[in-house]
Amino acid sequence: MTPAIDIVRTVRDLRIRVTAWRKAHETVALVPTMGAIHAGHLSLVSLAETQSDRIITSLFVNPLQFGPREDFHAYPRNESHDAAVLAAAGSDLLYAPEASEMYPPHFSTKVSVGDLTEDLCGAARPNHFDGVATVVTKLLLQCAPDKAIFGEKDYQQLLVIKRLVRDLNIQVEIIGGPIVREDDGLALSSRNTYLSPTQRAVAPILYQTLRQVARELEQGCGADAAAEAGRFKLEAEGFRVDYVAVREPDTLKPLHGPVQVARVLAAVHLGKTRLIDNVPMPLED
Ligand code: AMP
Numbered sequence: 001m002t003p004a005i006d007i008v009r010t011v012r013d014l015r016i017r018v019t020a021w022r023k024a025h026e027t028v029a030l031v032p033t034m035g036a037i038h039a040g041h042l043s044l045v046s047l048a049e050t051q052s053d054r055i056i057t058s059l060f061v062n063p064l065q066f067g068p069r070e071d072f073h074a075y076p077r078n079e080s081h082d083a084a085v086l087a088a089a090g091s092d093l094l095y096a097p098e099a100s101e102m103y104p105p106h107f108s109t110k111v112s113v114g115d116l117t118e119d120l121c122g123a124a125r126p127n128h129f130d131g132v133a134t135v136v137t138k139l140l141l142q143c144a145p146d147k148a149i150f151g152e153k154d155y156q157q158l159l160v161i162k163r164l165v166r167d168l169n170i171q172v173e174i175i176g177g178p179i180v181r182e183d184d185g186l187a188l189s190s191r192n193t194y195l196s197p198t199q200r201a202v203a204p205i206l207y208q209t210l211r212q213v214a215r216e217l218e219q220g221c222g223a224d225a226a227a228e229a230g231r232f233k234l235e236a237e238g239f240r241v242d243y244v245a246v247r248e249p250d251t252l253k254p255l256h257g258p259v260q261v262a263r264v265l266a267a268v269h270l271g272k273t274r275l276i277d278n279v280p281m282p283l284e285d
Contacts, residue, residue, distance in 0.1 A: 005087035007094045011142050026053035030145035035059040036076040036190035037085050040180040044149045045089040047177045051147050057086050059096040065131030111137045113160050120156050124242050133164050140170050147173045155278045187277045194273040205237045206277050213264045214281040223255040242267035
């Protein structure tokens, strides 16, 4: 039997644990999640294990980062399952605050990163990145970790967090972990459970298309033409396309002609489910 994980729900209890570790000269890594833990999250816990003595996993479905017509209420929640798999994966502490702990009455401060948050997912989801930036800033201040691990699955989010940590001089190293995929290429996501069997069968075409765009770029095709071909392919397969974009990997600035290095990113809808994915160009495998 795997040992039960220590669960804390208040900033006070969290800080008592972290202070004890610090007194013992132990280093701390934070893996923020919204729960519905899958192998993608667990890969970040494994990466954290190589980076620090202690691992905090946070579980908080952050209302601030959902739009009014988005899936906040439907978002999958299963804390006891999450606690068990996180314990087995080597996480030392589960920080699972109530919304009232995170956002007490009269909470009114917002962290807004600007620039990087204005297009791609930011254009389709107004206020989303302010919600992410605000909660991640709070999690970093509450946990005060040496390192925090985020997935490249949410590539724009990873860059937004690196930027806010730099801009606000938060003393933490942000580390990106590679995307974990199903055997057929679909990136693992808590939202994949929303897909019907028919949608699930179509979903891997997203990754295949991103790879096809990257291959066309490798062959010298211009960024705009390759992205447009990707959008056309996805629409033909029945996806509603939010964007297919070829961007500068560190700044997400648009690229237009032939490129040497880029990130290819897309967001699509299959029915009510929004899926995002991205690949590096040149492809790594
Ligand atoms: P979420 O619970 O969806 O907010 O995700 C929590 C963290 O896990 C974020 O840093 C995500 O980028 C990361 N993550 C989600 N899915 C994957 C995946 N398939 N591979 C790697 N990391 C992931």
